[in-house]
Amino acid sequence: MTAAATARLLDDLATGGSAGSGAGDLVTDPEVLASYQRDQAAPALVPAGMPAAVVRPRTTAQVQHAVRTAAAHNIPVVPRGAGSGLSGGANAIDRCLIVSTELMTDVTEVDGASLLATVQPGLVNAQLREAAEREGLFYAPDPASWEFSTIGGNIATNAGGLCCVKYGVTRDALLGLELVLADGSAVRIGRRARKGVAGYDLTSLICGSEGTLGIVTEATMRLIPPPRSSATLAASFPTLGSAGAAIQKIVRNSTPSVLELMDRTTIQAVEAMAPQELDETVAALLFARSDLGGSAALREVDRMAAWCEEAGATLAITTDEEAEGRMLMAARRLAYPALERQGATLLDDVGVPLGQIPALLDGIETIAQQHGVLIGTFGHAGDGNMHPTIVFDHHDPDAVARANEAFVALVRLALSLGGTVTGEHGVGLLKRDFLAAELGDAHALHHAIKRALDPHGLFNPGKGI
């Protein structure tokens, strides 16, 4: 892009639009521009270009002006929330316009009587949770990034989290939204009613579409009654197989509000970082919670503990003390930071049908051995969504090559088990090469949808589908 062309672009972004308010704050400082090049996906695995400009709108009208201006200048638009994504979905494309929603942080309404909140997309997940709590209500989706990721980003990736085994993913909490389309128009889809079947479910279509169909400028999210008090279980297993058997028994017979697994490699990493007196010789730790309240919650985790013991657990501890429960769960929260301290990491995000969890865990061990890499596995056992994380020395070209090969092998393993290449992080740039294998004959249908909504490929080209 020539300097003159960039100047014209910036000029057009700054002026015009509804009420002459332009497209919002413009970022032009090269160093600041560069800070918008990437999300949190491993740089070694995904490319990133240099944006022509970054704009930070505050209103829907400013987003519309940004989209119209980019279209007029024939440059792609990359929507961006907090940049905390893990698949490169928000990475810049050379000469693109990045539309960052970071200043769109209004809570438009919290309607306690209707159990819903309407917010701008840049609002951080944690802030929506706080707004809901002030009304005595609860916003359920809790991706690990909940303290810094935005609702818009959560919608773009259909983010999951620990609670979603019981309360569903972001899609299940999304009632309706406002969307700026490729022609710059803004439309409202979905509804405020809890149930409704008028028209196609475009809300679910947009959720998880990774910024490829439009820019969400407002979202109405479903709130739920606050969960009752929780009880917690932690159990250790001598083999992955016995942990898998316990998971199977739990998901078939109860409704945990959390059901998480961590393998030996991850346990050892956590102990190395912040000793929790975990037994580093066990094959896996399983964490479960029940939020049925009081004695019912404790009874529920006690039942789970009995199933764990039947399956061969060497130890199963339960508590209905919240502080003790938090301590038991602390190791799980440290899993990824602890693995990151061991070297460079490739964090994967595969999902399998629940019955294939034992085969997935077995397969991961085999891949670690075959490729001579360290893989720490943790994740959402109750959803079959695991995060095998390859730890390697990025100074060693051979180790890098083996890590990359293992990464591919993990994704193929999930597919071979009837699973998915991405359970909750999104395709972004990271999983593009595997998408055709997963979508099969339906791939063309996804492209037909893309063409119908974005015929000129304005939004986030080359990402997602």
Add this chain to the structure above:
Amino acid sequence: MTAAATARLLDDLATGGSAGSGAGDLVTDPEVLASYQRDQAAPALVPAGMPAAVVRPRTTAQVQHAVRTAAAHNIPVVPRGAGSGLSGGANAIDRCLIVSTELMTDVTEVDGASLLATVQPGLVNAQLREAAEREGLFYAPDPASWEFSTIGGNIATNAGGLCCVKYGVTRDALLGLELVLADGSAVRIGRRARKGVAGYDLTSLICGSEGTLGIVTEATMRLIPPPRSSATLAASFPTLGSAGAAIQKIVRNSTPSVLELMDRTTIQAVEAMAPQELDETVAALLFARSDLGGSAALREVDRMAAWCEEAGATLAITTDEEAEGRMLMAARRLAYPALERQGATLLDDVGVPLGQIPALLDGIETIAQQHGVLIGTFGHAGDGNMHPTIVFDHHDPDAVARANEAFVALVRLALSLGGTVTGEHGVGLLKRDFLAAELGDAHALHHAIKRALDPHGLFNPGKGI
């Protein structure tokens, strides 16, 4: 259609296709053809044409051949399940080909370990429930028609039911499906894993699309652990306002597995049909269940009973005896049959945000008075989805006119409260005229999706969107 053209159509349907198996059983008897003209929507409100032919395939390949043959003959395709729909979605179009899935009743698999079942679309909901129960699992969506409606029909309308206040609608149970497209190809969308974000959520797009985008030939449904034992509450209220206040308190503070309302007109109709010793002077009855099991369930409904009394309930009975609970709920199950015995009925299906339930109930009373009609209201209070049912004398032209006017007024009332024209029955033919008002600027987006998937308008033209 000339006799010769019909003969050519029938001939082409009977022959060819994969392995020469044609498109399945052909219906040609004029009387039997006529029995495929309508679903259960009120004939006075929706037209129905005469099909050129009805075909009853048994396999995906036969459905593909039916679709290709209809396209070649340039006649529309109307997919049909049990014909138990309530909005005319399955009504015949003149000279159409009806593709009835009634013979596609296979349970392809029940994978207990993965908590899923794959079935053909003609399987009746009750049969899926039985197949799940044999694996110790539960299929949650329970439309009132569950004993005769099909899974394909449930998917086409995204059917709800009593349980969906806790367990979600059909979409929430739908993991993946096989779909025959307008070009006759068959594609698989969705997945077997519980969670996944690869590609757009086409599964949710198809769910509720009322046969306008393709024909579902196989569906993979999510199963859940069996609910634990239930406790039941029935409470009577002197005013609709006090019932509304109790609903509000319950949905903000607990998770009923059923939360249903029935107004005085409906109570009186039930007493006239099958005396339950209900107090016919109360304004409303509220029914709630908790399936937390044992004493936890009873405590939960006891809490709800206390909230009902705080809100002004004249009586609140709870029980954890299943037989007694069924007796308490019996009146609710009789609501619609009882109203039907009072005269001709127009059954509506509107939804509002939870906070607008009192305003909806008030508004229904006002409409009944203004239009001089009897309206019995019952429905899913916990979802804001109500079925105000206009009872009238269809021999009296003036009464018919007033009933029709009241029907329109009910739909407009729901829209004015930020609600939806259809909570769970679908748009079909019945609600087409109101769709533009609900979808607003997004209407064009729905049509863009339709064009992308069905460019020649082969599937169910004039229905749904």
